[in-house]
Amino acid sequence: MAARFIVEADGGSRGNPGPAGYGAVVRDGDTGQLVAEAAEFIGHATNNVAEYRGLIAGLKAARELDPDASVDVRMDSKLVVEQMSGRWRIKHPDMQPLAAEARTLFPRGRVSYTWIPRERNKDADRLANEAMDAGQAGRQWEPKASEAGAEPPLKTPPPKTTTPKAGWAAPADLGTPTTFDLLRHGETPLTPEKRFSGSGGTDPELSDKGRWQAERAAEALAARGSVQAVVASPMVRTRQTAETVAARLGLEVHYEDGLREVDFGDWEGLTFAEVRQRYPEDLSAWLGSAKAKPTGSGESFTTLTHRVGAARDRITARYPGQTVLVVSHVSPIKTLVRLALGAPPDSMYRMELSAASICAVQYYADGNASLRLLNDTSHLR
Template sequence: MTAASRGSGRRLVIEADGGSRGNPGVAGYGALVRDPATGRVLVELAEPLGKASNNVAEYSGLLAGLRAVLDLDPGASVRVKMDSKLVVEQMSGRWKIKHEDMRRLALEARDLCAEISDAGGSVDFEWIPREKNKDADALSNDAMDGKSVHRVLAVEGDGETDSMTDAESLAAQGISDVSTPQPGVRPLRLLLVQEPHDAGAAPRIVAAVRRLVGPGTRVVGADDDLATRVAADLALALDVEADTSGDWSGQTPGEGADERVRTAYHSLAATGGTVVAVTSRRGVLSVLSDVLGTPVGRFWALATAAGSLTAVEVWEDGSASVAFTNRTDHLA
């Protein structure tokens, strides 16, 4: 976080919902971020979850809303409004969390809240009746109908509310679409995909990646069978060729960072563009430790899950930042 992002003074409202037709059954979540001063919706999100419970869907909507706030303004004061009494009371610390799935999701949500707090912002929770949560409910129903939504609807100061292209959407979130850079500017936007446990997760990974990258994206990856399969599926979806090699395997002998992965990462930073890299947990951490300057003794301290997404940006002046880590909502 930069010093400028600390305590921005901006206020944002998250409205989130989730549902399951069958409980557990066909599930999905919806979330939006609103400017409470104008009532203007800034971001709309919806995502199918496959078969899941209503509570998992509700928590997934909360997680999506918190991530959207971190993209928009991590130093904002945030009010979360939901019609799930369970989620509101658990996140407020008044109700115990007994179910393991709920505990995992609640911990992830608390981590996101902590990121906002660390940036000088704050998060509080408010229960609202269902009739006052209609916009998020409509998005969650879209998700249960199989629709994915990721729309940035307004840019501060633009004077109008319009749907945006993928590139405009990324720019509004402070993420450059470097597949179409400005003259003389060639930053790197690297999306790291941690190799999943099995190929069954590949379609969900592909769907999540396609929402984050656009035309001109390169695909690289490790050369073991599973990583090659995932990289090939991603390349097919993006209409490119995958480039797999041992450079991204993260299997070089030794502890801590894999220098082959770091060398491959530095090579990408030198050429820029938008790149998706399929690698191991050690591969992901090798890049993150390079960006963050993580001490060797803390190399394994950052949690990342199989099939998760992590994004790193390297700017034209050589400075680098971590846009997000360990996104797993597409796997829920």
């Protein structure tokens, strides 16, 4: 069953037109819990443009969590609500393309629009003002540190502008992109047997072949000479892989818990055939929906997307314009590739990702991402 989200969005301009920014939050439609937030300083713009940009950011955040969701948009902008509901015409040329973009994010009929008074839109309004404050201080908005033990809400990339997409031509004013060289860990004893090995299992070490693969990856990455930082999942196999490469590069390894593998629950250590025999209904549900969890204490791909997206945002904020080696696992790396492409969740089942393979994704300042490399194993031949 698809999710139901509430999107609250707002935008503001100090001067109208003047320095402008937007804010948006996504809530679980059943519990009201905050699941994502976004904000951006957008330069010189009007209130209405900023409000539309906030709407687009909120819808994109919801789509990233579940592209099959239904969404209730709540805004204190009577103009945006009435125009997007189809009751008022959109005459201004600055708002026509923004409204058109907003309509492409979810099919007609899955998004409803409701006007709310400003006092009920405080979170989005606060984020918009934080974005404007940051922009006037010469920096971009960044999410505040989460409370201890809590996953921070996912900060989605800002909506794409009319500048050319990174895959065609990256405009000079976007600056140097942040590059993730995504390295899957080397083999463990479970890898060649194709057994589920997530964050809820035995946390195996690298095998002899896995250590050899890590050394070959280290040689290849050292030859490139571009890596400036190393960030890894804290699991044993990724730690061992990352430490091998980092030693060759003369860099320190920083650990990011959001990069750990998904928890496969009761499927840990089993082959696909064994899971199909023991838990056929759970497996079918898991293959059919990103919201389904493996049997027991397993973690859904929707939850993984939230966790990995938040880790991505923390890393890009920490290393802007740098090349970062990200050492992780099959599911998190496939998730990062999927999000970069804007592909649906089931695309993960159509990707091959070999042990110790390298992928590369670049992230630009306008929110665009560009997949540069996928499943490169040339260093292992």
